[in-house]
Amino acid sequence: MPTLDRTIIIAGAAGQGLVTVGELLSKILTRAGYEIFATQHYMSRIRGGHNSFRLRISDLPRYASADNYDILFAFDQDATTLHSDMLHEGGTIILSDKLDAVHKQCVRIPFDKLSSNPRYENIVALGVLCSLLGLERALPEQLLSERFASKGEEIVQENIAVLTSAYEWSVAHSDKCSQLPKMYAHPERILVNGNNSIALGAMAAGVKFCAFYPMTPGSSVAQTLINHSEEMGVVVEQVEDEIAAINMALGASYAGAASLVPTSGGGFALMTEAISLAGVMEQPVVIVLAQRPGPATGLPTRTEQGDLLFSMFGGHGEFPRIVLAPSTIEECFEMGHRAVSFAERYQTPVILLTDQFLADALQSLETYDLHSLGQVHRPDYSDTEPASYQRYALTPDGISPRRIPGIGKTTVLADSHAHNERGNITEDKALRNSMVKKMLLKESSIRKDVIPPRYYGNSKPDKLLICWGSSEGAVREAAESRIEHGENVAVLCFSQVYPLDVTQFIHYLENAKERVCIEGNAFGQFAWLLKGLTCIPIEKNISRYDGRPLTAGYIVHKMYEE
Amino acid sequence: MRDINEYGQYSEAWCPGCGNFDILKALKQTLAELDIAPYQAAIVSGIGQAAKVPHYITANGFNGLHGRALSSAQAIKIINPELTVIATSGDGCTYGEGGNHFLAAIRRNVDMVALVHDNQVYGLTKGQASPTTKEGQITKAQPFGVTNAPFNPVEVAIAMRANFVARSFSGNVPHLVETLKAAIAHPGFALVDVFQPCVSFNKVNTFGWYKKRCYELGEDYDSTNWNAAIQKANELDEQIPIGVLYTNNRPAYGGHLAKKLVYPIGTGEVDSAAFESVVKKYS
Ligand SMILES: Cc1ncc(C[n+]2csc(CCOP(=O)(O)OP(=O)(O)O)c2C)c(N)n1
């Protein structure tokens, strides 16, 4: 359990700059050595509405939001009314002296006095927060100098002057807020969100082509690739629709580039025909499916784990596929890499199932461990000339040699129909059967490579909490808190959800007295799948489908609710 | 000039007399005359009778989904600009199911050829009206006559100032070969819409019907004259001009791509030093 666990909520209307303050503060804290987990809650509008940025500060990594806050930074009056009741006993509200004070412990900032220019309100806010938390002024100063360097020395100095006046003013209020204990500062640490992490993982694995049609919360994967496209030699194309996106990705993949398409539920729905194509054509492609409440399209900026079964079964006909569901931002990197690697190795579509919560959440990391990443399988780029090349040659593991058109003198024929070994259309019974058997072999090869689920806790628990993907953080925290209360609770978490290898985990299910499956959807989709695969009952489903992420408090409350 | 037999001989599953045979022949002859080896070309298609072409020619081939040939074809060219990329599919595939991609491809202007087998009907699904079927034409699915106004692909492409817009006729193989050669040579997106008789389902636009109407544009025709091109695109009744109707010189897609790209994109190693400096940006 962490000894430090503090949460700040910065809330206000969209367009007030609260995300800027939240992000800058997160970065400063990351550099100062704290473990940061921040989530963004926003409404589907660009200005107005109510948004918040929740920043959890700890000495151990946390992977979920907290249920209560220690500090509420209110950018408007609504923020005070909406969030005060979630404030811890003794918590502090920081707000402008123009707003009404609503809590005994208030810090009221005279923005006008601290900066004559209202443009710098964000910097005042940042300065006050940093100062009250006891962060050395050099940290925000350094960050502001970097951030505004391109705008010229004058702007940097103006920002620093405002920051200084905020710090000086805050001295008189330092009793309103307890300072953070000092950490070992580490400027090399990084701050990334889930989608950054997926994109970086995919680039580390050699992704070179991305086509996308904008759809929140998937688009920022493409945006991250765009931001680094020049250095990393990645081609990113915004296209006319999701159908084009995936069909382009398949063309690019055929021509030799590892390809990725990010989207969300509705876009994925449009892609399903081409997912079947990728399956039968045996063309690698990675689809990042960032879930949000749907259908068509529910709560566009909220979170949910509602597309699990759709991701497994979307598409017509039978073909092998892999569905991965990273549970943490660090794992997003690993899974971004793994998805590309699996796609290339098994020549089949790989779906990376994430959600708004994970896509947008920010976390501090000790950068990435590049050495732990496996080698990525690559097609045969050689230009030697085999006597006869067959794209769909029958092999013992179902994986055929993949060559790239235009490299060497062999020709490569990729086809969407039932085909023979060369790739030509056939209606022949025996050939059709051999090709289906080949797919079954490939499916078996994939099954041998399933990422095992993680298990935490006593081997004979009274309660086994089962989860997949992004809910792991909240579930583990809920379990920790019950274990602290002397209960015998264990956790089983899946990061690969399809295919599954039952032998990897059936004993965990068997050894538990009670099985509880926790998911961010109403139907209990994963529980349904597990029951079908193992014939073991799941006694309880804990669901959340109000668009908000799972938290430990929510889970514990539901565990004991009749 | 290559030997046309290099592109193989296959047993085609088209009806005897179908215009597709001549389009395939013209395609092979074009590649041969331009000295493009089978491994240097990528033939991409969707679904339909026309879309079977990749199976009937020795070359790199990508037979994808109905309507999506242009999407895959553009990406193939982007990844490997050395390949001569030709998307070859029907009018239903390209202008119906693929309509949005057709418009986008003109705008994106990737250096490739869209060779459309325009039989003014859906062949593989047995004769329903296609986007180019004339208003009033009776089909099994439209027994009271087609009520939708026909789509004029050539006019739309010219209106959008596509880089190269041509019309040809499968019954005039030499003309089609010359047109295809010009389309391949012209940078950017090239549309070659080819009248192709469907002997089984289109009893109106027959070989004879086209033969009687199609006339070749003269030497003096100026393909850079947009107004004239629009006018020619609309001559569709008794006299139908074939040839290169319009040419434009917008730079082809690709000029802006990162300098660091290694072609074919994807074949190079991941630059780990660049990657590490990218990750540093998040600190
Ligand atoms: C999504 C989808 N819808 C419908 C079909 C059925 N289909 C196959 S071919 C075809 C029409 C082909 O017509 P056209 O492109 O004009 O080619 P032709 O057969 O005339 O050469 C249709 C509708 C399909 N394969 N996929």
Ligand code: SF4
């Ligand atoms: S149905 Fe028409 S288009 Fe198809 S092969 Fe027969 S004649 Fe050709």
